[in-house]
Amino acid sequence: MNRTLLEQQRQTLDEAITGVFTDATAEDHHDPGELTLSGLGGCTRKAALQLAGHTPTDDDSHREQRASHLGRATHDWFLPRLAARLGRELTMIEHDVILPVRGLHIRGRLDLATLAVGAGLLLDLKTYGYDQADPGQPPSRARLMQVWGYTMGLRAQGYSIETVAILPMSRIHGGTDGLWLAEFGPQEEAIVDARIRDLIHHAKAPFFAPRDGHRGPGLDMECDSCPFRSQCWPGAQPAQAAQVRTDADVVNHAVRYAEAAAQEGAWKEEKTYHATALHRTRPGPYEADGYEVEIKTTGGGKRLNQSQAKALLAENGLPVPMTTDRESRRAVVKRRPLA
Numbered sequence: 616m617n618r619t620l621l622e623q624q625r626q627t628l629d630e631a632i633t634g635v636f637t638d639a640t641a642e643d644h645h646d647p648g649e650l651t652l653s654g655l656g657g658c659t660r661k662a663a664l665q666l667a668g669h670t671p672t673d674d675d676s677h678r679e680q681r682a683s684h685l686g687r688a689t690h691d692w693f694l695p696r697l698a699a700r701l702g703r704e705l706t707m708i709e710h711d712v713i714l715p716v717r718g719l720h721i722r723g724r725l726d727l728a729t730l731a732v733g734a735g736l737l738l739d740l741k742t743y744g745y746d747q748a749d750p751g752q753p754p755s756r757a758r759l760m761q762v763w764g765y766t767m768g769l770r771a772q773g774y775s776i777e778t779v780a781i782l783p784m785s786r787i788h789g790g791t792d793g794l795w796l797a798e799f800g801p802q803e804e805a806i807v808d809a810r811i812r813d814l815i816h817h818a819k820a821p822f823f824a825p826r827d828g829h830r831g832p833g834l835d836m837e838c839d840s841c842p843f844r845s846q847c848w849p850g851a852q853p854a855q856a857a858q859v860r861t862d863a864d865v866v867n868h869a870v871r872y873a874e875a876a877a878q879e880g881a882w883k884e885e886k887t888y889h890a891t892a893l894h895r896t897r898p899g900p901y902e903a904d905g906y907e908v909e910i911k912t913t914g915g916g917k918r919l920n921q922s923q924a925k926a927l928l929a930e931n932g933l934p935v936p937m938t939t940d941r942e943s944r945r946a947v948v949k950r951r952p953l954a
């Protein structure tokens with residue numbers, strides 16, 4: 616087969632693969648202007664804009680959104696099997712709920728609820744890749760509000776749920792180490808109610824609502840997919856333009872970059888030291904000084920041996936495949952001598 620034909624085949628395949636994802640985005644299209652239970656605990660400004668009925672300006676219906684579709688495929692494959700294993704009296708998968716609260720009706724779709732007398736369980740599956748935060752961390756406000764909102768919606772339909780669970784699952788290796796479980800009761804209901812009360816308040820002047828620390832398109836994943844991003848960060852093209860307008864902005868970010876880089880180095884060293892100290896510790900629970908610690912075994916998986924792979928390619932007269940790094944910036948900071 617000649618090289619031109621191979622190139623044509625590659626291009627055809629690349630286009631078809633991209634098409635699979637863009638078609639899925641189009642099929643999955645929902646109204647970006649609607650506040651749903653999945654957005655209840657996310658960016659306050661975004662939720663306030665949705666609640667105020669603001670018209671979205673940024674259309675993502677053409678995007679590939681590969682990670683999201685792969686996450687959905689995992690849901691479709693995994694949840695029915697999990698439900699079958701649990702074998703409860705009644706199970707709902709991908710079930711629509713509506714949370715009626717303070718005159719609003721907020722829609723959502725829960726992942727899995729299994730109902731048994733006194734043991735109703737609602738579970739939310741969250742798949743993640745290399746790009747997301749440590750799944751072992753306590754659930755964020757966004758995740759808690761979502762799962763609590765579903766629970767209240769299901770209760771409004773007359774079903775009883777006593778326990779909620781968030782199950783992070785790695786899209787890389789299927790790990791589920793961060794499973795989180797908690798009881799659901801009046802305290803959680805009150806927190807959701809207070810959040811809705813705040814959002815109703817912010818919806819009166821949504822562009823004054825807090826951005827909750829989000830850093831703008833290009834710098835923050837939630838902003839990157841936000842349907843209001845160009846109104847919230849006017850003129851942010853390219854993304855960094857919103858952050859850096861003057862020389863003082865450049866210096867500010869460069870100094871903070873250098874400080875963060877220095878701390879990162881020190882913390883990495885500290886982490887390596889303690890990890891080495893724990894290296895041969897027996898896995899299991901430990902307790903002292905008011906702390907409970909679980910030592911777990913990680914690693915042991917296979918990964919590419921780069922030097923052997925390079926040597927093999929060289930032995931067979933094949934070039935080492937190379938890719939070009941994305942251009943980035945590094946700040947070198949010096950203090951100006953005092954005059």
Ligand code: SF4
Nearest residue numbers: 658661826838841847
């Ligand atoms: S662009 Fe970012 S900060 Fe602004 S509303 Fe959207 S998510 Fe919030």
